[in-house]
Amino acid sequence: MKPMIKQLAALVLASGMVTGAQAATTLNLNHQWPATTTGSQVDQWFADEIAKRTNNQVKIRIFWSEGLGKAKEGLSLLQNGAIDMAAISPAYFPAQLPFFSAPNSIPMAIETVDQANTLMQRLLKEVPAYSEEAEANGVRALFFHHLNPYLLVSREKIVSTDQVNGKKVRTWGADMPRMVQAVGGTPVTLMLPEIYESLSRGVVDAAPFAVDLVVNYKIFEVAKNISEITLWEGPAWGIWISKSAWQKLTPEQQKIFEQVANEAMERDRNAVLAKGAEARKTLIEKGVQFHAFPESEKAKWRAALPDFFSDWIKRMDEQGKGDGARQTVQIWKEVVGE
Template sequence: MKRLMMYAAIFLAIISVFHSTDTLAKTMLKMNHQFPADAANSKLDQWFADEVKTATNGEIEIRIVWSNGLGDPKQNLSLLKNGTIDMAAMSAGYFPKELPFFSAPNSLPMAMDNICQASEIMKAFIEKIPAFAEEAGQNGARPLYFHLLNPYLLLSKTPITKFSDLKDRRIRIWGDDMPLLVKAGGAKPIPMFLPDIYRAMKTEVIDSCPFSVDMILTYKLDELAKHITEVVVWEGPAVGLWISEKTWKTLSPDHQKVLSETAEKARQKEIPLTIEAERTAREALKAKGVTFHPFPPE
């Protein structure tokens, strides 16, 4: 009798497990995110994940691992291609050889005038220029939408108020195009990924860094440098939200539609959020003793 009751208990436990897993997300997508959770665009990505879960009645759940918890930034593209991760929030500018079309707007300095241009241009590139879709497909990845970043001004440990102040500065760069701009000013380009900037500035590997005011706060660089020069070094599309083609092909047409439609909603939602992030960050940085310097032509 005891053995019969034990078997019955085991059977009920198994039924309970299957029932509970059926009520959970049927598909769990793992996303490697290169930014911390409190960045402005990270909050939008969390909104995207929540919206997808709601729109699919819990059939798709996106688990975001922040600050490169599933792999280094330089590994994201290969991890997507081989299906190790399902999604990634990553900068195309880190892959100039594999993604030359996508990396160009993410790294060309002084190519755009405002964030609205950046939002529209990436949407147009993906929808109207086949070479972009072909390039993504060759790398086993599919872009869903691209984030915006406020203008990259020049953060430095000591003031930069004229062109000659750039000489011999050690400036963090990325991609193939930014080094040319930095060298033209007589400075030394130092390539590095985002997670390494704080340590590099603290240990004097770099003394200057192009960054948006809100990201300066996010990465706490105001602790190390108190001067921002009001010269736009770069402005354009930023981190893209990508999904592995292997993962995409496993989704039903209805679920693919949900991801695409929610991605477009996120793109439209981001412009006012980005503008507000810059306004509040400027106020916060000034309150922390950061000085903004004009950069008049010589």
């Protein structure tokens, strides 16, 4: 048996062990980020609060930096019971989670953290398709993180769409590559841990990234330019729990999870905004230059984009899910003021 499989099997067995009159539950959470990011610290707070408020009857053990499997394996690991919880981005699973993936991947459609926060809360409350999609995949979304706007981080100064033409740019999902291609760039799909080395070796010339993540991942060592254009902003990775793990919890414990999840989402929003302001100061000290991206060039890039909303609705219509998609887009446009 492979070492990783042995470890997962042991953890599954351990999570089911009980002692004393009342069962104590340990839930194993595979995390796509290292423990040092702002959001990761919120997740640790979430785990600590769950233990505290359940009197240690429920404990969450976090395995950072894909400790129990790659992020792209997260959904299948939840479904087959190898893990109980996961911190993963839904955009890695556009086929299985098309509703959750849309706000996590459609580019240049949200500008601020608060817009992203409002959008995800409204979608979860007002559009039944989201809970139905989670149920169909045997998972439950507890809460979603925020990220500061993904600006264009590059090895060389870029302040026009013409300068993006011919550049290799890190992307993910189905829509980010099309955004890059719209102005002549070459999309390169990379996972988060690959960004630093890829920029260092010239595998990519640029990468959309948040300023605080540029600090966390030390991207400033290999890319000294940041262009002030928001290429992506939206609800980020979610904290998910498998249906089987959720059913292990008592009704009272489930209520505690929901309450702490709501608090964690608000805590995350505040922490992310504060960290973004702090990161800008740090990056300037590290020699990073911030460049204005002219409004005329932003408009030129947006004009070149495909109609992501219409394309997504069409795809969802083909799956018989068009009504939920139209409802999503209507709320989305209300939130961003279109």
